[in-house]
Amino acid sequence: MYIMSTNVRSLVLMKSDSAPYPATPDGRYFVVRGRLWRLSNPSLPSDTRDALVKQLMDARRAMRRDQPEELRAAARESVDAAKTALGERGPVWWTDGAPDFNRRLVKNTPYAAWFDALPDGPA
Secondary structure (H helix, E strand, C coil): CEEECCCHHHCEEEECCCCEEEECCCCCEEEECCEEEECCCCCCCHHHHHHHHHHHHHHHHHHHCCCCHHHHHHHHHHHHHHHHHHCCCCCCCCCCCCCCCCCCEHHHCCCHHHHHCCCCCCC
16 A cells, blocks of 8 residues: 655655655655656546556556466556556656656666755665
């Protein structure tokens, strides 16, 4: 289970038994093991976000089942479609022209100084 604050600027995702995953000050990414992962588009209506998250979780569960390859491929496509609709993949959801650093090591991005200055050490 993930817990998410409602303030995008202070957004932190936490797994119930583990360390927090810090979010960048601009609310675009969170960091896991030194790598940036794009957050969902915060401007999505909550009912839309909920439906997409349900679609994503259903597709992920389908991928884990012992299924023929064509059904697993369809589930992978559904995961990709949901993540793209959430804004976690595909075109960026921000409009200021900033580049996408999704899946990049934070130390190789403009977020490096911010990350190094975190008080609790890297996540």
